[in-house]
Amino acid sequence: MSGNPDLSRRQLFFTAAALVGGVGLAACQGVGPVAKPQGILQPGATTTVEGLLSRTPFYVAHRGSGDNWTEHSMESYAESVRLGVGALEVSVHATSDGVLVCHHDSTLKRLTGDPRKISQLTHADLAGLSLDARLWLGPASKPQTIPDLKDVLDRFAGTQVIFIEDKQGTNTEALLDLMEGYPNSTEHFIWKQSFRGAHTTTVQSRGYKVWGYFDADQAAQFAAIVPTLDLVGLPVDADDDLFRRLVGYGKPVMAWEVHTRSQRDRLSELGVRGMMCSNIPYVCRDKALHSADTFASGLRAAGDLPSDLEKGWGVQPIIDATAGSVTIKTPETSGYLLGSLCPIAETNYSLTVDLRWPVWLPKPQQYAAIAFGQLTDQSDAAATGYYLALQPDGQLGLFSGGPGMQGGTLLGSMQTENLQEQGWVSLTIFVNPEEIRIVRDSNPEWMLQIKNAADRGGYISLHKGYPEALPVQFRGITVAKVDGAA
Missing domain, CATH: 3.20.20.190 (Phosphatidylinositol (PI) phosphodiesterase)
Structure with a gap:
């Protein structure tokens, strides 16, 4: 399967890199072991x-x-x-x-x-x-x-x-x-x-x-x-x-x-x-606090944080308790760390995310993304994770990054059905030590299977991949252990 030329790998990489602020560990020369x-x-x-x-x-x-x-x-x-x-x-x-x-x-x-x-x-x-x-x-x-x-x-x-x-x-x-x-x-x-x-x-x-x-x-x-x-x-x-x-x-x-x-x-x-x-x-803890999002509580869970923290309260996505959702609508490309679900400790697991554009669909080149497999919750952990990007024409692309790279590497893509205005899409990502499998709307005909074992970090995040205030909404985010191979 080939990549979509409309989706810039460099653009996706830097959007995913907008995750919560932090400084790269690669530059650190430690004075001793990290105290957990x-x-x-x-x-x-x-x-x-x-x-x-x-x-x-x-x-x-x-x-x-x-x-x-x-x-x-x-x-x-x-x-x-x-x-x-x-x-x-x-x-x-x-x-x-x-x-x-x-x-x-x-x-x-x-x-x-x-x-x-x-x-x-x-x-x-x-x-x-x-x-x-x-x-x-x-x-x-x-x-x-x-x-x-x-x-x-x-x-x-x-x-x-x-x-x-x-x-x-x-x-x-x-x-x-x-x-x-x-x-x-x-x-x-x-x-x-x-x-x-x-x-x-x-x-x-x-x-x-x-x-x-x-x-x-x-x-x-x-x-x-x-x-x-x-x-x-x-x-x-x-x-x-x-x-x-x-x-x-x-x-x-x-x-x-x-x-x-x-x-x-x-x-x-x-x-x-x-x-x-x-x-x-x-x-003060190193374990996941939840296995599913808590948006229905109307409160942001501990560990869930917007990118660009230095910009203040206005960058916090909108939590809707009635819809059980979170909506990213800042005018910049932005991300939302789901630290409350992290780190994912399972070797074999599934990650399910529902998403939609609640007003109207974005331009063909624009997308929303789910980042997973990131080693830490810092912003440039994006270089070590995977990014599943969805465009309004139904194109799904899985990208990976790497330390020092100038953009993501397309691992595989597939064409699915066009999205409908205000319609929900469900994406399930199955991960095991050898491969990643992605299914849209539980439809076996819309399945992307990729052999890749490079990144198995435990952190995940949500992303809006375009510099406009057009909102993208997420709900139903769950992490579950899967017995045996994904």
């Missing part, structure tokens, strides 16, 4: 600063693990602790009448729609507002209240480590006084601040450790500032050499925001010890 996360989550355990820093790696729930629950809400903190995370990151602002509350942004616009600053509002004003993360987490995510810092500390300061940051920079004394009201407070608080923070000496004089974080363009400040800090940090997207330089100072290095397992593994290989993690249920 078994035993990291310890439900019910009390964690101290000393105990936390004795772990490699150690995990902190960034904003309470904002990929999974509404950030900086009591729910996010409580759910992270319920899972067994040892440390929480808490950002703090003061209202106009001096009440300390938990929130990251200086304004309330992103999470409540109110554009005013917290510093302009009274505590009573905040009581009428709700945190709404449905755009990011899914339509079933429930609105949350903005918690008072004291309520959060009353609940967690005795059992967890709290990384606490004064986002306004004007509440140092009030925060330190509040912290000291808790038993053994220096065992449960770490002060978080930008490396420019002016309070290092004051905080350390009262017995607390200070974590100072740098941006990727601030390496010139390392020599002067790092010796004054107890822990140091960089953003995840800082390059490998920058992390190595910071690790070389001998202080515990932390990175933020860690969303994926491949980010965790890359950072561990570079000597980073602390993971400021937004995706605790997924990153």
Whole structure:
């Protein structure tokens, strides 16, 4: 069977490569073996600063693990602790009448729609507002209240480590006084601040450790500032050499925001010890959480993530609980990692995906794709996987990639029936160690069988392969063990 000349192999390769952000492991020169996360989550355990820093790696729930629950809400903190995370990151602002509350942004616009600053509002004003993360987490995510810092500390300061940051920079004394009201407070608080923070000496004089974080363009400040800090940090997207330089100072290095397992593994290989993690249920485990999609819940499952995370909440595909589906409709080519189903551990398995274009069919050269067999959940894992692309004329093509290649290699294709507007198509992929078999709509006449054993990674993703906002919808995604040969 021959390939379709309308489907650019290079285009397909780079579309699949748009999977969730990360940096290639091939470029890493590790300082030691990657520490896997078994035993990291310890439900019910009390964690101290000393105990936390004795772990490699150690995990902190960034904003309470904002990929999974509404950030900086009591729910996010409580759910992270319920899972067994040892440390929480808490950002703090003061209202106009001096009440300390938990929130990251200086304004309330992103999470409540109110554009005013917290510093302009009274505590009573905040009581009428709700945190709404449905755009990011899914339509079933429930609105949350903005918690008072004291309520959060009353609940967690005795059992967890709290990384606490004064986002306004004007509440140092009030925060330190509040912290000291808790038993053994220096065992449960770490002060978080930008490396420019002016309070290092004051905080350390009262017995607390200070974590100072740098941006990727601030390496010139390392020599002067790092010796004054107890822990140091960089953003995840800082390059490998920058992390190595910071690790070389001998202080515990932390990175933020860690969303994926491949980010965790890359950072561990570079000597980073602390993971400021937004995706605790997924990153802290190495097993699949589900065997079928959970779109009908109306919530994004832990591990499912859009490509181009740096573009913010607007790139999250639309979850429809009634239809039990997810729809990708960003104006760029984009992908959606199904990390909740990964890694697929079975040697012989089937992967079933239903898809359709719910408005109208795309142009003949355009397509949707299912990527599978990827070694990791990082973006350039596309070079190690397979991509099953479907065009509106019914053409199916299976492509593979390879490290360093400039495009995918067509392994085989077949012509099936033209797609119908708004009509669903079911694709089932059977994988065993020697071959891959693809069937459309359970029709044995539409079967593509290919002998290929090159890539058997455990990660899968969905893709929209064209730079237009025409939506493509997916549902019914299941992974099942198959006995014997596929």
